Amino acid sequence: MEHDRGAPGLPAPRGPLSEGVEAYLRGAGRLPRLEDVARAAVYGEDLQLALYLCYELHYRGFAGVSPDREWDPELLRTRAALEHRFLSALRADARLHDGVDEALAGLLVEPVDGTGVSHFLRDEGELWHLREYAAQRSLYHLKEADPHAWVLPRLWGRAKAGMAAVEFDEWGGGRADRVHARLFADLMTDLGLDTAYGRYVDAACAEALVTVNLMSLFGLHRSLRGALVGHFATVEITSSPGSRRLAEAMRRTGAGPAAEHFYDEHVEADAVHEQVVRHDVIGGLLEEEPQLAADVAFGIDATGFVEDRFGARLLADWRASLSSLRAPLDRETAHIS
Amino acid sequence: MPNSPSDRATPDRATPDRSPSDRSPSDRSEAPRRVTVQRKGPLLMEGPVEVELEDGSVVTSDRFRVALCTCRRSRRYPWCDTSHRDRV
Numbered sequence: 001m002e003h004d005r006g007a008p009g010l011p012a013p014r015g016p017l018s019e020g021v022e023a024y025l026r027g028a029g030r031l032p033r034l035e036d037v038a039r040a041a042v043y044g045e046d047l048q049l050a051l052y053l054c055y056e057l058h059y060r061g062f063a064g065v066s067p068d069r070e071w072d073p074e075l076l077r078t079r080a081a082l083e084h085r086f087l088s089a090l091r092a093d094a095r096l097h098d099g100v101d102e103a104l105a106g107l108l109v110e111p112v113d114g115t116g117v118s119h120f121l122r123d124e125g126e127l128w129h130l131r132e133y134a135a136q137r138s139l140y141h142l143k144e145a146d147p148h149a150w151v152l153p154r155l156w157g158r159a160k161a162g163m164a165a166v167e168f169d170e171w172g173g174g175r176a177d178r179v180h181a182r183l184f185a186d187l188m189t190d191l192g193l194d195t196a197y198g199r200y201v202d203a204a205c206a207e208a209l210v211t212v213n214l215m216s217l218f219g220l221h222r223s224l225r226g227a228l229v230g231h232f233a234t235v236e237i238t239s240s241p242g243s244r245r246l247a248e249a250m251r252r253t254g255a256g257p258a259a260e261h262f263y264d265e266h267v268e269a270d271a272v273h274e275q276v277v278r279h280d281v282i283g284g285l286l287e288e289e290p291q292l293a294a295d296v297a298f299g300i301d302a303t304g305f306v307e308d309r310f311g312a313r314l315l316a317d318w319r320a321s322l323s324s325l326r327a328p329l330d331r332e333t334a335h336i337s
Numbered sequence: 338m339p340n341s342p343s344d345r346a347t348p349d350r351a352t353p354d355r356s357p358s359d360r361s362p363s364d365r366s367e368a369p370r371r372v373t374v375q376r377k378g379p380l381l382m383e384g385p386v387e388v389e390l391e392d393g394s395v396v397t398s399d400r401f402r403v404a405l406c407t408c409r410r411s412r413r414y415p416w417c418d419t420s421h422r423d424r425v
Contacts (some may be wrong), residue, residue, distance in 0.1 A: 108422055108423075109422055109423045109424070109425045110419075110422045110423070110424050110425070111425060112424045112425065121404070165401050165402070168401070169400065169401060173399075173401070217381055240419040241419055241422075242419060244412075244418065267413065267418050268413055268416050268418060269400070269419075270419040271379070271404050271416070271418050271419045272381075272400055272403065272404045272417070274404050274419065275378065275379065275402070275404055275417075276402060279373075279381075
């Protein structure tokens with residue numbers, strides 16, 4: 001049996017579901033019962049970690065776990081049960097708009113008195129907030145744009161060309177030192193964080209896992225290609241102004257040049273990506289498959305829903321002077337002045 | 338995204354393979370370069386581009402597509418930074 005070298009170890013389980021999935025992955029136990037899946041809190045720590053474990057097999061896997069588990073029918077059955085819970089909850093909780101234009105309209109304006117996480121970090125964020133934010137976000141940014149690659153074979157024409165062009169840009173335009181995941185690792189180094197893939201899964205809260213699981217859910221299912229495109233559009237449209245605020249936070253706190261550069265780069269890059277995604281990717285997809293409009297709108301709404309939950313969790317903890325993490329960060333901040 | 342901050346604001350970079358003035362007309366692609374205009378939002382064009390600013394300095398972008406600010410509110414002028422958006 002061949003195992004993935006350099007893959008992260010399995011994180012600590014957070015309840016019976018994640019414990020069962022991990023036992024099965026190690027070949028040392030049974031998968032959770034479907035009744036337990038049906039009973040668990042859908043956005044909770046345990047269910048979301050169990051789903052995260054299933055999805056990671058499609059990215060880098062885990063040390064000591066056979067890569068063949070990716071297509072293990074029993075595990076896929078469990079994953080499907082977890083996904084069914086997750087997707088049903090999102091469809092019930094997140095839907096706000098029926099049409100794409102209405103869903104996009106809310107993203108294309110800039111609040112004068114914004115109160116989100118990026119506003120908090122810009123105005124009053126301290127280095128420890130920025131380190132927590134980077135650790136939580138590292139679950140996605142160390143594989144930035146990867147979940148969206150799965151949609152490429154499911155698009156044609158203008159939508160495919162636009163999506164591929166933006167993805168190429170996300171992956172550094174052919175230059176390894178400009179791959180966005182690499183730029184984020186450099187930011188983590190500036191903040192005194194460990195850049196190893198999967199290092200902060202144990203520290204990440206359920207709300208952070210939800211944001212990453214959403215992308216994997218949409219990316220892995222062709223039936224959700226409209227939602228994936230809606231997700232991508234939301235991220236690209238909201239990124240530019242948010243990145244400007246985060247770049248200002250990095251500058252104000254003296255986080256370091258790579259930390260500033262990651263967000264500075266996204267201000268400009270995503271102002272372009274927004275245009276390509278709206279005109280070519282969404283426009284092209286709906287020209288080919290107009291019946292997907294409601295799914296695109298759902299992807300936009302679901303992304304806003306999970307991001308708002310994540311932001312609310314961070315701000316609630318921080319305003320109470322509490323850590324948002326489940327495990328404390330190392331204090332390896334020696335080179336931060 | 339393939340430009341680092343140092344690429345952005347360097348006036349008059351000597352890049353012979355990119356500078357139109359260094360190319361003979363026959364080197365240019367026969368296909369006209371399309372510029373997309375919008376009532377609200379940036380001008381869109383295929384990169385790479387050089388932009389000559391009012392003071393004569395030249396900035397370059399080697400993105401696959403370039404969004405040029407038309408509202409003049411961008412803090413990264415001439416590149417769009419989404420500052421054209423309505424504030425509500």
